[in-house]
Amino acid sequence: MTQTIYIHGVGAITSQPELLDGATDEVRAYQQVLVPAVDPDYKALIPALQLRRLNKSMRMALYAARVAMREAGVEQVDAIVTGTGLGCLTDSERFVQAMRENDEQFLNPTPFIQSTHNMAAATIALAIGCKGYNMTYVHNATSMEAAMLDTMLYLCEHPESTVLMGGGDELGLRTPQFWEQAGYLDTVRPQVPTPLTSPGTPGEVASEGSAFFAVSAKESERTVAKITGVKTAHDVTDMSAWIGHFLVEHGIGIGDLDLVMLGYNGDNRYDAIYRSVGEGIFSDLPQAAYKHVLGEYDTVVASGMALAVQILVHQRVPAVLRLNSYEPGRLRRVLLYNQRRGKNHSLVLMQTAGC
Amino acid sequence: MTQAPQAVVSGMGVVSAIGLTVAENLDALRHARSGIRPLALIPSVHKGKLLVGEIPLSNVELYGALGIPEDEAYTRTALLALLAMQEAMAEVDLGDGRRTGLISATTVGGMDATERYYDDYLESPAHRHFIPTHPCGHFTEQIAQRYGIRNYVTTISTACSSAANAIMLGARMIRAGLLDRAIVGGADSLSQFTINGFNSLMIYSDTYCAPFDEHRKGLNLGEAAAFLVLESEATAHELERTPLAYVSGYGNANDAFHQTASSDDGEGALLAMQSALKVAGLPPSAIDYVNAHGTATPNNDLSEGKALVELFGGNEAVPLFSSTKAFTGHTLAAAGAIEAVYSILALSEQAVLPNLNFNTPIAELGITPQTEWKATQVRHVLSNSLGFGGNCSSLVFSKNP
Numbered sequence: 001m002t003q004t005i006y007i008h009g010v011g012a013i014t015s016q017p018e019l020l021d022g023a024t025d026e027v028r029a030y031q032q033v034l035v036p037a038v039d040p041d042y043k044a045l046i047p048a049l050q051l052r053r054l055n056k057s058m059r060m061a062l063y064a065a066r067v068a069m070r071e072a073g074v075e076q077v078d079a080i081v082t083g084t085g086l087g088c089l090t091d092s093e094r095f096v097q098a099m100r101e102n103d104e105q106f107l108n109p110t111p112f113i114q115s116t117h118n119m120a121a122a123t124i125a126l127a128i129g130c131k132g133y134n135m136t137y138v139h140n141a142t143s144m145e146a147a148m149l150d151t152m153l154y155l156c157e158h159p160e161s162t163v164l165m166g167g168g169d170e171l172g173l174r175t176p177q178f179w180e181q182a183g184y185l186d187t188v189r190p191q192v193p194t195p196l197t198s199p200g201t202p203g204e205v206a207s208e209g210s211a212f213f214a215v216s217a218k219e220s221e222r223t224v225a226k227i228t229g230v231k232t233a234h235d236v237t238d239m240s241a242w243i244g245h246f247l248v249e250h251g252i253g254i255g256d257l258d259l260v261m262l263g264y265n266g267d268n269r270y271d272a273i274y275r276s277v278g279e280g281i282f283s284d285l286p287q288a289a290y291k292h293v294l295g296e297y298d299t300v301v302a303s304g305m306a307l308a309v310q311i312l313v314h315q316r317v318p319a320v321l322r323l324n325s326y327e328p329g330r331l332r333r334v335l336l337y338n339q340r341r342g343k344n345h346s347l348v349l350m351q352t353a354g355c
Numbered sequence: 356m357t358q359a360p361q362a363v364v365s366g367m368g369v370v371s372a373i374g375l376t377v378a379e380n381l382d383a384l385r386h387a388r389s390g391i392r393p394l395a396l397i398p399s400v401h402k403g404k405l406l407v408g409e410i411p412l413s414n415v416e417l418y419g420a421l422g423i424p425e426d427e428a429y430t431r432t433a434l435l436a437l438l439a440m441q442e443a444m445a446e447v448d449l450g451d452g453r454r455t456g457l458i459s460a461t462t463v464g465g466m467d468a469t470e471r472y473y474d475d476y477l478e479s480p481a482h483r484h485f486i487p488t489h490p491c492g493h494f495t496e497q498i499a500q501r502y503g504i505r506n507y508v509t510t511i512s513t514a515c516s517s518a519a520n521a522i523m524l525g526a527r528m529i530r531a532g533l534l535d536r537a538i539v540g541g542a543d544s545l546s547q548f549t550i551n552g553f554n555s556l557m558i559y560s561d562t563y564c565a566p567f568d569e570h571r572k573g574l575n576l577g578e579a580a581a582f583l584v585l586e587s588e589a590t591a592h593e594l595e596r597t598p599l600a601y602v603s604g605y606g607n608a609n610d611a612f613h614q615t616a617s618s619d620d621g622e623g624a625l626l627a628m629q630s631a632l633k634v635a636g637l638p639p640s641a642i643d644y645v646n647a648h649g650t651a652t653p654n655n656d657l658s659e660g661k662a663l664v665e666l667f668g669g670n671e672a673v674p675l676f677s678s679t680k681a682f683t684g685h686t687l688a689a690a691g692a693i694e695a696v697y698s699i700l701a702l703s704e705q706a707v708l709p710n711l712n713f714n715t716p717i718a719e720l721g722i723t724p725q726t727e728w729k730a731t732q733v734r735h736v737l738s739n740s741l742g743f744g745g746n747c748s749s750l751v752f753s754k755n756p
Binding site: 080085086087092095096097099100103104105107108109112113114115116117118119121122123125126129130131132133134135136137138139140142143146149150153156157174175177178179181182232233234235298343 | 615744
């Protein structure tokens with residue numbers, strides 16, 4: 001699929017707001033296994049009455065979407081396409097808990113309503129009055145990528161349209177306890193920035209966040225970057241061949257990439273997958289990581305892309321993200337490669353505007 | 356886009372409260388046999404009281420029917436999906452070199468396991484292998500792995516329009532030349548979570564649901580799964596398929612009115628139907644039958660009915676229509692998929708399906724659903740799916756390209 005997505009505005013809420021603002025190389029340090037996103041001043045963009053009714057997924061999405069639209073200078077969009085791995089987790093938990101505590105009687109329906117996975121996309125539609133195409137993908141760690149692929153298709157079909165595309169996930173309360181039981185988390189020595197050196201420790205540092213992009217099929221003076229390729233796969237047997245094939249499909253080779261952003265999260269059971277390509281096909285390239293500062297969640301790639309936009313716009317890779325000492329020259333093309341727990345691999349190819 | 360090659364429906368499979376195969380579902384539809392009964396299988400205080408469209412097989416029986424080892428973790432949604440997949444995939448050879456994708460849909464996902472083991476997970480290791488099954492995408496991954504579907508695999512969750520949107524994405528990807536074949540559909544099992552959710556919203560009927568009736572009192576939930584095999588016209592031709600139908604149109608729009616309720620005038624539904632007809636290149640008058648969403652909630656049927664009257668240009672102009680929810684219950688994410696199967700049956704049988712439990716037309720609308728099986732010419736069927744968050748989808752299935 002070759003339809004280029006032009007990004008005109010970005011809004012992101014993460015556990016590293018300063019880094020995403022591009023203002024500093026400093027990142028916040030955390031010594032905890034669950035790192036909440038830092039709440040912005042939601043009231044600046046969401047009326048207080050409305051805000052009170054929104055759970056964290058909904059408010060993060062609406063705020064990020066409004067920032068993206070403001071940056072892009074658009075008042076309205078034609079479609080809203082989103083991804084979320086787990087949806088509105090806290091309201092889901094709240095409703096289950098209420099059912100158990102009250103023996104399924106006299107339940108408040110609000111948490112049930114707001115547990116629905118498409119509530120972030122629906123909230124944005126309701127808030128901005130967008131009656132167009134509205135879609136939500138829920139495919140674990142490739143939910144955001146699915147939203148991007150749909151956006152590419154949509155922009156092929158509707159070349160004059162503007163689309164809000166984004167993804168987000170929230171931390172729950174009970175669910176992270178389940179993750180701990182399932183062995184997903186690094187409960188022994190969790191820290192951010194997460195050390196990525198071998199031998200490392202098993203488990204992830206879990207976080208949350210939301211990032212939205214106001215995009216279209218046409219370049220404008222507001223364009224900050226573009227997405228030229230997206231690919232996903234549940235399992236990959238030969239990673240180098242898979243990545244090589246993707247680059248060929250997009251008419252480029254390894255040498256045409258100026259930076260690769262790898263989804264290292266410090267979980268030594270799966271980081272070897274990144275190390276194999278980092279020391280293999282990407283060994284001569286500048287490399288960066290992003291999940292060691294943003295934490296892990298299904299749609300973290302959306303915030304990784306927001307970071308990539310910063311890097312492309314400012315032509316600078318913050319030191320805290322760098323994995324090797326290669327000094328990038330002109331930053332034109334960035335490839336993001338992500339997977340989670342060895343499954344749901346994705347490639348996202350991004351470029352500077354005008355290149 | 357209207358000139359692009361259409362997606363052909365080459366196969367389908369369905370499990371619902373009215374049958375475990377397409378043939379069983381057809382037989383029940385033809386003989387007006389509803390699957391709505393008092394809740395029997397889900398552990399709940401509502402057991403024996405609330406009316407549901409439950410599939411009369413326990414999880415243990417489903418494991419057995421599918422040959423799944425008992426120590427593996429499959430939620431009920433996954434089990435129902437796999438049963439429907441067996442039938443849908445009967446004629447598909449995934450080793451034939453075609454680019455095959457899987458686009459599934461659910462709202463419940465693994466919630467039935469999560470609600471059951473909510474405290475247990477923390478106390479005992481016995482069921483912790485079910486923890487990874489909670490996310491909606493998990494059962495899609497299980498299907499993809501069991502069948503070896505390695506091209507594009509994803510999951511959609513847009514409330515009650517989820518599976519309609521999965522069918523739409525498959526048709527769009529085939530039209531765009533991204534896939535040769537798309538396995539599309541959805542599944543939702545009953546759960547305490549959804550039963551209590553709709554009950555708490557005060558839209559759960561205390562009797563058999565009566566779509567489009569003036570005195571309707573709300574919905575009955577159901578559980579189901581259905582998948583369609585969509586193929587490009589070229590692929591279907593090369594494989595010498597007999598097309599069951601064509602996905603000739605699709606549209607999605609948002610009501611942008613309220614979190615759960617549809618707008619009074621059904622604007623979202625109207626926009627979705629209009630864009631589906633536009634993609635199909637058909638005027639409203641070409642539609643012979645509308646398989647309505649028709650949940651039998653006071654709000655849905657009035658809103659959808661108004662949209663139908665508006666689309667067709669007056670209550671007299673509304674073609675034959677019915678809701679099949681009184682057979683199956685409202686099966687949430689699966690509804691768009693099972694009703695796609697029923698719409699295709701209307702084309703293959705050249706008949707309109709009955710709307711059960713109807714007595715009195717909604718005064719404000721003056722439209723009457725088809726209440727009996729009726730043999731008639733059916734060339735194009737419009738199928739609606741409307742959901743929470745204002746998500747409205749409409750599909751057009753056609754007998755001929």
